[in-house]
Structures are given as C-alpha cells and as structure tokens.
Amino acid sequence: MSSSSDDNDNNNDVDVDVDVDVDVDDTGLHKPNCGGGASEGGDVTMELGRIIDGKAIADAIRTEISRELIGRAADVDVVVDGIGGGKIGGRPGLAVMLVGNRADSATYVRMKQRACADAGISSYLETYPDVDGVTEEMLLDRIRRWNDDDDVHGILVQLPLPPKIDEGRILGAVNPAKDVDGLHPSNVARLFSSDTHDRTHDGERLDWTDLSSVPFHLPCTPQGCVELLDRIGCDIEGKRAVVIGRSNLVGLPVAMMLVHRNATVTIVHSRTVDARDVVREADIVIAAAGKANMVKSDWLKRGCVVIDVGINAINDSTAKRGYRLVGDVDYDGGAKDVAGWITPVPGGVGPMTIAMLLRNTYNSWKRANK
Amino acid sequence: MSSSSDDNDNNNDVDVDVDVDVDVDDTGLHKPNCGGGASEGGDVTMELGRIIDGKAIADAIRTEISRELIGRAADVDVVVDGIGGGKIGGRPGLAVMLVGNRADSATYVRMKQRACADAGISSYLETYPDVDGVTEEMLLDRIRRWNDDDDVHGILVQLPLPPKIDEGRILGAVNPAKDVDGLHPSNVARLFSSDTHDRTHDGERLDWTDLSSVPFHLPCTPQGCVELLDRIGCDIEGKRAVVIGRSNLVGLPVAMMLVHRNATVTIVHSRTVDARDVVREADIVIAAAGKANMVKSDWLKRGCVVIDVGINAINDSTAKRGYRLVGDVDYDGGAKDVAGWITPVPGGVGPMTIAMLLRNTYNSWKRANK
Numbered sequence: 194m195s196s197s198s199d200d201n202d203n204n205n206d207v208d209v210d211v212d213v214d215v216d217v218d219d220t221g222l223h224k225p226n227c228g229g230g231a232s233e234g235g236d237v238t239m240e241l242g243r244i245i246d247g248k249a250i251a252d253a254i255r256t257e258i259s260r261e262l263i264g265r266a267a268d269v270d271v272v273v274d275g276i277g278g279g280k281i282g283g284r285p286g287l288a289v290m291l292v293g294n295r296a297d298s299a300t301y302v303r304m305k306q307r308a309c310a311d312a313g314i315s316s317y318l319e320t321y322p323d324v325d326g327v328t329e330e331m332l333l334d335r336i337r338r339w340n341d342d343d344d345v346h347g348i349l350v351q352l353p354l355p356p357k358i359d360e361g362r363i364l365g366a367v368n369p370a371k372d373v374d375g376l377h378p379s380n381v382a383r384l385f386s387s388d389t390h391d392r393t394h395d396g397e398r399l400d401w402t403d404l405s406s407v408p409f410h411l412p413c414t415p416q417g418c419v420e421l422l423d424r425i426g427c428d429i430e431g432k433r434a435v436v437i438g439r440s441n442l443v444g445l446p447v448a449m450m451l452v453h454r455n456a457t458v459t460i461v462h463s464r465t466v467d468a469r470d471v472v473r474e475a476d477i478v479i480a481a482a483g484k485a486n487m488v489k490s491d492w493l494k495r496g497c498v499v500i501d502v503g504i505n506a507i508n509d510s511t512a513k514r515g516y517r518l519v520g521d522v523d524y525d526g527g528a529k530d531v532a533g534w535i536t537p538v539p540g541g542v543g544p545m546t547i548a549m550l551l552r553n554t555y556n557s558w559k560r561a562n563k
Numbered sequence: 564m565s566s567s568s569d570d571n572d573n574n575n576d577v578d579v580d581v582d583v584d585v586d587v588d589d590t591g592l593h594k595p596n597c598g599g600g601a602s603e604g605g606d607v608t609m610e611l612g613r614i615i616d617g618k619a620i621a622d623a624i625r626t627e628i629s630r631e632l633i634g635r636a637a638d639v640d641v642v643v644d645g646i647g648g649g650k651i652g653g654r655p656g657l658a659v660m661l662v663g664n665r666a667d668s669a670t671y672v673r674m675k676q677r678a679c680a681d682a683g684i685s686s687y688l689e690t691y692p693d694v695d696g697v698t699e700e701m702l703l704d705r706i707r708r709w710n711d712d713d714d715v716h717g718i719l720v721q722l723p724l725p726p727k728i729d730e731g732r733i734l735g736a737v738n739p740a741k742d743v744d745g746l747h748p749s750n751v752a753r754l755f756s757s758d759t760h761d762r763t764h765d766g767e768r769l770d771w772t773d774l775s776s777v778p779f780h781l782p783c784t785p786q787g788c789v790e791l792l793d794r795i796g797c798d799i800e801g802k803r804a805v806v807i808g809r810s811n812l813v814g815l816p817v818a819m820m821l822v823h824r825n826a827t828v829t830i831v832h833s834r835t836v837d838a839r840d841v842v843r844e845a846d847i848v849i850a851a852a853g854k855a856n857m858v859k860s861d862w863l864k865r866g867c868v869v870i871d872v873g874i875n876a877i878n879d880s881t882a883k884r885g886y887r888l889v890g891d892v893d894y895d896g897g898a899k900d901v902a903g904w905i906t907p908v909p910g911g912v913g914p915m916t917i918a919m920l921l922r923n924t925y926n927s928w929k930r931a932n933k
Contacts (some may be wrong), residue, residue, distance in 0.1 A: 441756040
C-alpha cells in the first residue's frame with residue numbers, strides 16, 4: 194500500500210475504510226469561500242485548520258444516491274426515512290472483475306460490493322484466482338457479455354491486473370457507457386477534449402459546475418477531489434490550483450477537471466524545480482504524489498485548501514501493525530495549522546472514491562433508462 | 564481567419580504560407596540553452612530578441628523527411644542531392660476530405676497537397692462542395708474505404724465541417740493509425756494518459772525527447788510548437804512553461820506534451836485572474852489564445868522563449884487587403900526585445916503545422932511497412 198514514485202498510482206483505491214451504514218447526516222456541507230486569502234500575511238482573522246470530513250461528505254452523497262434511487266426504482270429493498278417505491282424497473286447493477294490473489298484488491302472489492310448493497314445497487318463479482326490459467330481472451334469474453342447485459346450498468350476491472358495481462362486491452366474493451374472507472378480512451382478523451390467549448394462531440398456545452406451531470410464517466414478519485422471542494426463551498430473559478438503528481442489516474446484528470454472549472458492550474462511533479470515555491474502560489478493544492486509527508490507547512494499559502502490524495506504506509510512501532518498511514522501532506526507537522534481547509538488521511542479523499550463509483554453506476558443506470 | 568474568443572481554434576491551420584521548394588538549408592538549428600535566465604534583472608548580457616525562424620526550421624524538417632523517404636521508398640520521383648532508390652514498395656499517401664465551400668479551407672488543402680508532392684508523398688482529395696446534399700453516411704463511407712486502403716497512410720478531415728455534420732462522429736471513424744491530425748479519441752487518450760509512466764497501454768515507456776518517435780499521432784500544431792523548442796536547443800525539462808489558451812486543438816495538447824517533457828506547466832485562460840503575473844513566471848510561453856497582441860512585453864520574463872500560435876487579422880489601412888496578421892503576443896510593441904527567443908507571425912508556428920502533418924504521414928507509412 195506504500196508507494197515510492199511521485200507519479201505512482203497503481204491503484205485507484207485509497208483508504209476506503211468507509212462506514213457502510215447509510216447515514217442521513219449531512220455534516221461537512223458548509224458553504225464558505227475558500228483559498229482566496231491574501232497571499233502573504235493579510236487577513237489575520239482568517240479561519241485556519243478546518244478539517245474536510247471526507248467520510249461524512251461521502252456518507253451524505255451515498256445517502257443522496259439511495260434516496261434518489263428509492264424514488265426512481267421499482268425494485269429496491271432499501272428504505273430510508275420511509276421513502277420507497279419507484280418508477281424504473283430493475284435497479285442499477287455493478288459488475289466487478291477480480292483477477293489474481295492480491296489481498297488488498299480483494300478487500301477493496303468487498304468494500305465496493307458492500308457499499309453497493311447499502312445503496313440499493315446490485316453487484317456481480319467474477320473472480321479469476323488462477324493467474325497462470327487466466328488469459329486475456331477469457332477476460333475479454335466476460336467483458337463482452339457484461340457489455341451486452343442489460344442488468345449491468347457499470348463494469349469495474351479491479352486494478353492492478355497481473356503483468357501478463359495487457360491492461361489497456363482489457364480496459365479498452367469495456368463499453369464506454371458502462372466504464373464507471375472512467376478509464377476507457379473514449380472517456381479519457383472526452384475529459385481532455387474540453388466539452389466546455391464549442392467544439393464538442395455532441396454539439397452541446399457541458400455544465401462542469403455539477404460533476405454528476407457530466408454525461409460520460411469521470412474517474413472516481415479525481416472526481417471525489419473536486420466534489421470535496423464543491424461540498425465545502427470552495428469557489429474554484431479563477432483560483433490558482435496546483436496539482437502535485439501527473440499520474441493518469443489522479444493528477445492529470447483532476448488537473449483537467451479544475452481547468453474546466455476555470456481554475457488556473459499548474460502541474461507539479463518530480464522534475465519540478467523549487468516545488469515549494471510553486472505550491473506556495475496555490476489557493477487550492479491537490480497532493481497526489483505518493484510521497485509521505487512531502488508537502489511541508491512552509492509549502493502552503495496561508496488559508497489555502499488542501500486535498501491530500503496520498504496514502505503512504507510509514508513505520509510506527511507504536512501502531513498495532515507496525516505502520517500507520519499518512520498522506521502526501523505533513524498534516525501533523527504544521528500543514529493543518531496553515532491551511533484554511535485540509536483533508537485528513539485516512540478519512541479524506543478515500544471514502545469519496547467509493548461514493549463516486551456508486552454515483553457513476555447510478556448515473557449510468559439513469560442514462561440507460563432515459 | 565480572425566478569432567475572437569480566447570479558447571477559440573476552429574481550425575488547425577495557421578499561417579501556412581510556406582515556400583514549397585524543398586530547401587536543404589538547415590538554418591535555425593542553433594543549440595543554446597533557453598529561458599532559464601534570472602527571474603528579475605539578473606544576467607544583463609543575456610541575448611534577447613532572437614527570432615525563431617519557423618519557416619526555415621519547417622523547410623529543414625521537410626528536407627529531412629524527403630531525404631529519409633528517398634532512402635526508403637522504391638517509388639519516389641523526388642531526388643535530393645542525387646540520393647534516390649529505396650527499400651519499401653510504394654510511397655506514403657495522404658487522403659484529404661474537404662466538405663463545403665470555404666475559401667480558406669480550400670487554400671489550406673491546396674497547400675497541404677503541394678507540400679505532399681514536394682516531399683514525395685502521394686495525396687488524394689475527395690471534395691463534397693454540395694453542403695445541402697452531403698450526409699454523415701457519405702463521409703463515413705468514404706472514411707471506411709480509406710481505412711481499408713493500403714495506399715492511404717494518413718487521413719485528414721479538413722475542419723471545420725458544416726454545422727449539420729457531427730464532427731466527433733466523423734473524426735471518431737478514422738482508423739487511429741491513420742489519424743495524422745491526432746484528433747481521434749484513441750490518440751487523444753494516449754497523449755493524455757501519460758505513456759511516460761509505468762502504466763502504459765503496451766507496456767513500454769515512451770521516449771518523449773524525440774516527438775517523431777512517439778508511436779501514435781500527436782496533433783500537428785502543438786507538436787510543431789514543441790519541435791520549435793527542440794530545434795532552438797531549448798532544454799525543456801524543469802522549466803516553467805505557461806500555456807495561454809485551453810483549446811483541445813492547441814492549448815491542452817501542448818500542455819500535456821510539455822508535462823511529458825518534464826516542464827512545470829501552468830494553463831492560463833480567459834478566467835485567469837492576473838494573467839500577466841502568471842505569465843511572468845514562465846521560462847517558456849506558448850500563446851494560443853486567439854487574441855491579437857494580448858501578451859504585452861511586461862507580461863514576459865526577460866530572456867524567456869515565446870511561441871506564438873495566434874493568427875489574428877487586424878485592420879491596417881496601409882496593407883493591400885486592408886488588414887494584416889498579428890499573433891497573440893505584442894511582437895512589435897516590445898515583446899521581441901524582452902524575449903530571449905520569439906516566433907514571428909507569420910513565419911513562426913504556421914509553417915510547422917504542415918511539416919508535422921508530413922512527418923505524421925511519413926511515420927504512419929513507416930509503421931505500416933515495418
């Protein structure tokens with residue numbers, strides 16, 4: 194679970210230690226401005242150190258999805274606040290492919306399936322524990338059948354796949370409309386190709402102010418980062434945002450989403466000279482480098498908003514397992530006291546990844562039943 | 564040919580007023596460092612105002628392509644410096660689709676075909692002047708036949724298409740291996756998805772230091788921008804680069820190419836606050852906003868490298884046609900004297916677009932004959 198390279202994200206899953214109860218609480222939905230504090234010194238009354246409670250926000254989103262689903266689906270057995278009954282036959286379905294024997298992958302898949310069940314989404318699991326026996330053709334055949342299955346609205350290939358399997362070939366075989374991880378080239382290209390502008394694929398402008406309205410699948414972790422900004426009421430437009438890390442799973446897609454939201458975005462990485470000085474310009478910092486405690490308090494502009502995607506295991510003899518998890522930002526080393534808002538690790542971005550997966554699956558089902 | 568929005572690039576073609584003679588001269592291939600000057604004041608002996616002669620560089624590249632082609636192809640009737648004879652049967656072929664009656668589009672197509680002829684590349688033109696009569700199915704049928712035609716290595720759909728045609732549908736039908744404009748989602752996704760890193764589509768790392776070695780098609784204008792930096796010997800790695808404009812034809816792809824080349828990249832656009840201050844941080848400025856003379860001399864760090872993609876018509880009663888073309892950078896208003904290197908308009912990026920189109924077509928032919 195630890196990662197060493199700054200551009201490393203072998204796995205879309207980060208600290209998914211979610212409470213699986215559907216929680217109707219909507220804590221965390223404050224609506225102040227964010228990050229726009231004076232660049233140096235400035236307003237000494239600025240509120241600092243506010244925690245972005247990703248767990249509470251993810252729970253609130255999961256509850257929203259459940260409620261909407263109950264309002265629409267005829268075939269959902271979850272009841273929240275006595276609301277039930279629906280309009281669309283069936284219910285959303287997520288198909289999950291798990292290849293190999295990685296314990297962490299199995300845990301992530303279990304969490305995703307449990308989250309589906311809680312939300313009223315069906316899930317189907319296909320496992321291929323025999324790495325030696327599995328072939329690309331077997332996996333492609335399974336995906337093709339899911340592509341054709343009207344009960345399947347989302348297809349998730351748990352990553353990483355074994356090295357012998359061509360990941361690009363498998364991911365590229367998923368029907369883009371069911372690609373709830375947002376990794377198919379068609380979805381990648383639509384994120385990149387800037388449907389905010391006139392030259393869209395389908396002739397209409399997109400409204401990026403509501404990510405859940407985007408008519409194709411955005412990858413879950415970066416989507417969760419932007420959703421956190423929205424939920425704390427951060428006005429992204431015109432802000433300077435710095436994304437640390439340039440992975441195709443987190444750094445680059447979150448940078449594009451912030452561009453579409455009219456932030457002025459800088460991408461920082463391992464070859465950046467004087468990264469501290471660059472990060473200090475940011476009203477919004479997205480740390481997705483995979484380096485434990487890399488971003489120190491003196492890298493941060495006072496009052497900025499910090500979204501920490503990192504999840505790094507560091508040795509800790511006082512911990513039960515001999516290690517503990519920390520982010521890319523030196524939270525306890527002072528970063529928390531300089532930032533206006535900051536996500537903890539765990540309990541920040543991690544729970545959002547699953548919430549966004551549920552949202553993508555639910556949206557896919559809605560679009561299929563339009 | 565004038566453009567008003569800052570995110571506007573309706574057309575990949577910019578100032579393609581190329582001299583069509585193959586020129587064996589290689590002027591412009593200087594090899595100094597670039598853009599790394601002291602941020603304020605600093606080295607007063609720094610050389611300023613050097614012109615990046617895009618025309619000469621484009622001609623040199625076209626000559627390189629011709630020479631290589633003559634060395635490989637059995638069926639090429641261009642002879643340069645007495646070199647001829649070849650190893651591969653046939654020659655590269657570019658198929659061009661022109662829909663409608665736009666005079667500028669017809670001019671661009673003519674230039675591209677003439678450049679092909681000069682380089683020893685066959686070109687095939689299919690025109691659809693009757694906008695009322697043309698259908699998407701007709702165009703798709705034509706593209707499918709080109710996709711299957713072994714004599715066609717590049718397919719170019721001249722943009723813009725008439726509004727009644729779904730551009731995304733047409734561009735998406737082109738075989739990605741023949742998509743020499745780099746606009747197919749598969750090519751867009753490969754540029755974006757960062758094949759520099761471990762999680763590649765085909766398991767190998769890409770060498771972005773030589774753009775002509777990238778095994779898929781990069782769009783021509785942004786590729787030309789980076790090629791200009793390479794040809795003046797600009798060491799991109801670790802530099803701060805600012806891209807002004809976020810179009811999917813120029814701004815975003817050039818930003819991604821610079822990220823892959825290890826620059827620290829900031830994307831500036833119409834909603835950027837204090838754009839001047841952001842641009843002043845840059846060692847490398849790529850101006851692709853489509854606003855005449857927007858970037859003033861006091862926006863530039865002394866000694867920076869400026870690549871001006873803009874091509875804007877402004878009124879000029881002294882000019883024969885009543886207007887003249889200027890870039891996005893206020894070249895004559897002092898920018899030239901602050902920059903270390905700068906492209907003129909016309910004669911900067913424009914000629915590179917066609918040179919990169921020839922290169923993509925040539926590379927496509929090489930890959931098809933491997």
